[in-house]
Amino acid sequence: MTTTHAIESSTPSSEEPIVEAGTESAVVLDGVRKRYGDVQAVDGISLTIRRGEFFGILGPNGAGKTTLIEIMEGLRQADAGTIQVLGMSPWPRNVALLPRLGLQTQKSAFFARLTAREHLATVAALYGLPATAAGPALKLVGLTGEADKRVGDLSGGQRQRLAIAGALIHEPELVFLDEPTAALDTQARRDLWQVLRELKAQGRTIVYTTHHLDEAEALCDRVAIVVTGAVIALDTPHRLVGAAHVPTRVMVPVGQLSTDQAGALPGVIRVTVEGGSVVLETTTAGATLAAVGDLIGLDEVQTRTATLEDVYLELTGSETRS
Amino acid sequence: MTAFAALSTANYKASVRDKTTVFFTFAFPLLFLVVFGLIFAGQEVEGSGRNYIDYIAPGVLSWGVGNAALFGIAFTLMQWRNDDILRLIRMTPTPLTTVLASRYTGALVIGLVQAVLFVGVALLPAFGLSLAGSWPLALPVLLLGVTAFLSMGVVVGSRANTPEAVAAIANSIMVPMAFLSGSFLPIDLMPAWLQNISRALPLRYMNDGISTALTGSGDLATIGLSSAALAGFTVVFGVLAVRTFRWSNNS
Ligand SMILES: Nc1ncnc2c1ncn2[C@@H]1O[C@H](COP(=O)(O)OP(=O)(O)OP(=O)(O)O)[C@@H](O)[C@H]1O
Ligand SMILES: [Mg+2]
Numbered sequence A: 001m002t003t004t005h006a007i008e009s010s011t012p013s014s015e016e017p018i019v020e021a022g023t024e025s026a027v028v029l030d031g032v033r034k035r036y037g038d039v040q041a042v043d044g045i046s047l048t049i050r051r052g053e054f055f056g057i058l059g060p061n062g063a064g065k066t067t068l069i070e071i072m073e074g075l076r077q078a079d080a081g082t083i084q085v086l087g088m089s090p091w092p093r094n095v096a097l098l099p100r101l102g103l104q105t106q107k108s109a110f111f112a113r114l115t116a117r118e119h120l121a122t123v124a125a126l127y128g129l130p131a132t133a134a135g136p137a138l139k140l141v142g143l144t145g146e147a148d149k150r151v152g153d154l155s156g157g158q159r160q161r162l163a164i165a166g167a168l169i170h171e172p173e174l175v176f177l178d179e180p181t182a183a184l185d186t187q188a189r190r191d192l193w194q195v196l197r198e199l200k201a202q203g204r205t206i207v208y209t210t211h212h213l214d215e216a217e218a219l220c221d222r223v224a225i226v227v228t229g230a231v232i233a234l235d236t237p238h239r240l241v242g243a244a245h246v247p248t249r250v251m252v253p254v255g256q257l258s259t260d261q262a263g264a265l266p267g268v269i270r271v272t273v274e275g276g277s278v279v280l281e282t283t284t285a286g287a288t289l290a291a292v293g294d295l296i297g298l299d300e301v302q303t304r305t306a307t308l309e310d311v312y313l314e315l316t317g318s319e320t321r322s
Numbered sequence B: 001m002t003a004f005a006a007l008s009t010a011n012y013k014a015s016v017r018d019k020t021t022v023f024f025t026f027a028f029p030l031l032f033l034v035v036f037g038l039i040f041a042g043q044e045v046e047g048s049g050r051n052y053i054d055y056i057a058p059g060v061l062s063w064g065v066g067n068a069a070l071f072g073i074a075f076t077l078m079q080w081r082n083d084d085i086l087r088l089i090r091m092t093p094t095p096l097t098t099v100l101a102s103r104y105t106g107a108l109v110i111g112l113v114q115a116v117l118f119v120g121v122a123l124l125p126a127f128g129l130s131l132a133g134s135w136p137l138a139l140p141v142l143l144l145g146v147t148a149f150l151s152m153g154v155v156v157g158s159r160a161n162t163p164e165a166v167a168a169i170a171n172s173i174m175v176p177m178a179f180l181s182g183s184f185l186p187i188d189l190m191p192a193w194l195q196n197i198s199r200a201l202p203l204r205y206m207n208d209g210i211s212t213a214l215t216g217s218g219d220l221a222t223i224g225l226s227s228a229a230l231a232g233f234t235v236v237f238g239v240l241a242v243r244t245f246r247w248s249n250n251s
Helices: A004-009 A065-073 A116-126 A131-140 A156-168 A186-201 A213-219 A237-244 A259-263 A285-296 A308-321 B003-016 B019-039 B052-082 B085-090 B096-122 B135-159 B163-180 B192-198 B202-215 B220-244
Strands: A025-036 A039-050 A054-058 A080-085 A101-104 A174-178 A205-209 A222-227 A230-235 A248-253 A268-274 A277-282 A302-304
Touching: A025 A065, A025 A205, A039 A065, A039 A080, A039 A205, A039 A230, A054 A065, A054 A213, A065 A080, A065 A174, A065 A205, A101 A156, A116 A131, A116 A156, A116 B003, A116 B085, A131 A156, A156 A174, A156 A186, A186 A205, A186 A213, A213 A237, A213 A308, A222 A237, A222 A308, A230 A237, A230 A308, A237 A308, A248 A285, A259 A268, A259 A277, A277 A285, B003 B019, B003 B096, B019 B052, B019 B096, B052 B085, B052 B096, B052 B135, B052 B163, B052 B202, B085 B096, B096 B135, B135 B163, B135 B202, B135 B220, B163 B192, B163 B202, B202 B220
Parallel strands: A054 A205, A054 A222, A101 A174, A174 A205
Antiparallel strands: A025 A039, A025 A080, A222 A230, A248 A277, A248 A302, A268 A277
């Protein structure tokens, strides 16, 4: 608990990403490899996560995300490469490092036959904290009403929130969350976003995995896309989307514009009809929109720009096809 | 609360909320004691001049305590590994020794409560056990017995990955051992070669030591030998336990 003061005093004032992420490193990986039998789960990953950064690890099932996170946490030993976490090596078990890390594993762990509050009080004690730490942690994840239910009687999403509470109870500097929002309902997911943003605003570093690309785009300062154990892209969501040159879609109600007319407009590379709209895919949205505006006005025109999901599908799709 | 106290509390709550464990720890051995005690009430064992209850009470006590110690830690370790609780503990600054110390203390307390309960029942007039003045010497034997069976339980719990496997392995160790060591049948009624085999079993020494202390059937040397043998088994299984211990089911 000696570490929280440092966090509080360095609380940044702005929520602007990147700028607030410190230049100091929270995690430095160099050439990390891990093999299970004949599966090369992590195949030479090198990356740096800055302090205060919200870092997303994305990738298809079996890409090696959990393995990579477990190596950073010190739960698993890498076969090769160097790992520095808050300036220290997480392997073998490093007691100086442990109180500064918080983690929620993909498969959550609970003490048998205890209530939510009792479970958290036990976890708190393992970190040398009083049992009273359980109350605020339950509140943080919205489980106050479920405090005295046995863990086994909680719903899947509630159990997941309890696991997150366990990861945060000792106010760690560096938080690892493996698919924290996987089982959550829409409201709980948004509530957790708020919690995570507050943690980031307090200057904590968050490393997390998710299959929700909209969420990664909304939360992460940077994301790494991992496919078959290797990083195939690493940047801010904004720059990844910009660099991918995924066409913008301009949608016009059917009847206002023929497909032939649409195909002749500047920048349009493809025209389809979907769900009552003529869809124009364009690489130069500005020019296309101006032309559409000249022809039929823009009142009923909708546009959809590329999202991280489009980029992700393009990158991971081409990677698995090759 | 210290980590030790918190783990002990969690362990205590989990135990008393599990009715099956409570039954097999307290009621089940008591059932054996009552049934055998009533069947053979007042009878002497041929050739030794001692009452059946003098054999059965220490015998059932040793078996019940050993059984609970072995099953308890084996189930807990298997379950904690399956539920990733060991990984959770591993990621906190609490040392593994604190976890083990809390389990050890818990097992000793359970053993003591069992002993008080079983001896208390055997002392009832219907069963007719009478305590010898040397009874406090049963305490060190009890402690060493719990320790020996606990170390065996760590090995079982580290090898077995399912509740079924724990039950199968632990039962195939404990049931034959109980009969061979004279927990249910007076050892003096067994053929000499079986008695010799029983010398290789920890329960035999726990029986001998506890029976000597409670009923005065042997001398101080018997208790000394029993204690030494139980300590020896603890060392052997302790080494095996350290070698087989795993933090999680996959490495
Ligand atoms: N303990 C293990 N033993 C053997 N193979 C394993 C083990 N854990 C993971 N693997 C394999 O390693 C690869 C990477 O697994 P990992 O769990 O890291 O993927 P992931 O990216 O987290 O997937 P998901 O999105 O489904 O959680 C997979 O092919 C998986 O089958
Ligand atoms: Mg995973």
